[in-house]
Amino acid sequence: MFPWRWLALLALIPLALSANAGVKVKLTQKGLDFGRELAVASLQKKLMTIKVPDISGKERVKPIGKVRYSVTEMRVVKLGLPSSAIGLVPGTGFSLTITNAFLSLHGRWRVKYLRFIKDRGSFDLAIKSLSITTSISLRSDNMGLPAVAMASCTTTLGGVSVKLHGGASWLYNLFRRFIEKGLQSQLQKKLCPLVAESVSSMNQFLKTVNVMAPVDRYAEIAYPMVSSPDISSSSIGLNLKGEFYNIGNHMEPPFSPAPFFLPNQEQSMLYIGLSAFTANSASFVYNKAGTLSLKITDDMVPRSSPIRLTTNTFGVLIPQIAKLFPGLMMVLQLKMTKDPLSSIEANKVTVDAKSSLTAYAILANTKLAPLFVLNLDFSVSARVNVVGNKLAGAVTLNRLDMSLGKSYVGDFKVGSLSNIFQIVLKWVVLPTVNVRLKEGFPLPSLGKINLKNTQLQILKGYIMIGTDLQNSG
Structure with missing residues (x-):
């Protein structure tokens, strides 16, 4: 075999396609x-x-x-x-x-x-x-x-x-x-x-190029080329699609990649640029699959928390709940009303999400009685890192805004619930999300060529990974 392995990303899909790239690669x-x-x-x-x-x-x-x-x-x-x-x-x-x-x-x-x-x-x-x-x-x-x-x-x-x-x-x-x-x-x-x-x-x-790489049981990510390789006298530039898809049901999102350009750096063997399009296509896919919805029960709240998901706890702030449903456990249903939106600025990755949260009391016959619906508008900061040949990350809460969508127990002041739901987000929702983010998703790769000495920069509009290569085959 004549292993021009480092050039395997050069022609991943028929060049009839022409569009902005979600991911760019440059070989020095x-x-x-x-x-x-x-x-x-x-x-x-x-x-x-x-x-x-x-x-x-x-x-x-x-x-x-x-x-x-x-x-x-x-x-x-x-x-x-x-x-x-x-x-x-x-x-x-x-x-x-x-x-x-x-x-x-x-x-x-x-x-x-x-x-x-x-x-x-x-x-x-x-x-x-x-x-x-x-x-x-x-x-x-x-x-x-x-x-x-x-x-x-x-x-x-x-x-x-x-x-x-x-x-x-x-x-x-x-x-x-x-x-x-x-x-x-x-x-x-x-x-x-x-x-x-x-x-x-x-x-x-x-043929081992990960043109379509599995991420988990819900999604896969596509790395076909969207234009001819840009081969200059000093480097090879590749424009890849970099788009998440639902497994078995490929549907294009209602948005397209914005153009971006990798800087002229030569210190590393390979540079990979990932735009917000890739992250937003993931949001589109996972929200469509329903995996961004979350059912929150009391056993998911750390035992050290002073906040319990009970009508007694919420009844302190909303007396009507304690009167109508005394001494009952509660469950919260979180659903995204829009796909989370990622934005990338210098040294900062932010994800904004809009969701609805419905609170239920669990009745003696295990049926659920709706208590209220809140509109949650929250923002998180994302930390990203390279683990092996994958990009992984974690998020922390920036802000939380709430408004009342509907109440089944009469009027109450939404602001009184702010501390409770900040705890729910920080101690339950975001840790659940971070477990998934820690697993990461595959970067463009070929065979048994691994990344090493990786360095990550967050620039305006994209994340850039500079890396050397190692043959483990």
């Missing part, structure tokens, strides 16, 4: 160099499999006359690729150049002359100053996955020398004049096809 020269090391190691392994066909012929050698010869059982015993470089071809793809490579072969030789005299032995062939230059094109296949192909390849073989084991001394001249030339020609014919095979074999590995 440092990232290309990481990939070059993997590529050279894999190419070296592939070139060790070179199979040179047998060579035979006849030549006239003075004063012996006609000599028939054959060279067989050739195999590579040593191969080195000490110098290599990778470069970008703007708008097209990239190139890999290998220089000062060396190659050693071992094989068997046979000769027959003067009609009945035969001789045989072994030989070692050494090639120095071998160079390979190949250009790779990038495209998207009909399944929306990345595909690569070798666009061009050239090889140059420097000095070739043969050392014979056994046989008469005059045979050396024969092998120098004819065998060296024949072997050199055969090797040049074999090298580029092997490089092409290496490039082609990468396409099977590219």
Whole structure:
């Protein structure tokens, strides 16, 4: 396999799509160099499999006359690729150049002359100053996955020398004049096809790109490209969709990504920018799935809390509740009336949510008696961090505004409930949300390439992750 793994995100979906990206990725020269090391190691392994066909012929050698010869059982015993470089071809793809490579072969030789005299032995062939230059094109296949192909390849073989084991001394001249030339020609014919095979074999590995990555039993996140890769002389820029979907029911949200641009930074191998669109598409998906609704019971409130979900507790503030439903347990039903909305400013991620909260008394027959409905408008601050190949986070309460939606127990002052519901949000609702956020969601990835040395910045309009890469395969 020719693992241009770091470039696997280059062509994830048919390029007929054209829209703003929810997620942007930029691969720097440092990232290309990481990939070059993997590529050279894999190419070296592939070139060790070179199979040179047998060579035979006849030549006239003075004063012996006609000599028939054959060279067989050739195999590579040593191969080195000490110098290599990778470069970008703007708008097209990239190139890999290998220089000062060396190659050693071992094989068997046979000769027959003067009609009945035969001789045989072994030989070692050494090639120095071998160079390979190949250009790779990038495209998207009909399944929306990345595909690569070798666009061009050239090889140059420097000095070739043969050392014979056994046989008469005059045979050396024969092998120098004819065998060296024949072997050199055969090797040049074999090298580029092997490089092409290496490039082609990468396409099977590219199918591991997480174009559609599962998040949990409710959602998955899509990372197809929405435009062609932006390949400059120093970096590769990718525009990815970065959108959450309900599993089995893909529906576009009623909003689109806003344009944003990654800054020109080169310290890390890879930069990933995630806009508020991705977070808001998650809100759309999870609210649609009903997972943002929460039933709150007293056993969810910490035992250390002075506030209990009982009609006695609420009756202190709303006497009608204690009179109508004395000594009963309560349950609260929280539902989002709108999808939570995320906004990203410098060093700050905020989520605003509007919800309704219905309070019920639990009657002796376990039926629920509605007490009141509150409109809650609250804001939370989000902390985000990278865990492995995932983006995770946690939220804390900023503010809470309440208004009465409906009362089944008569009029009362909503402000008197502010402290109770701040405790409910801080000690019950947000910890429940944080359990889910702690699990995180997958970032764009490929195979067994992991992120390391990650640094996270919150900029205006997006979150930027700078990271190096590590091969765990």
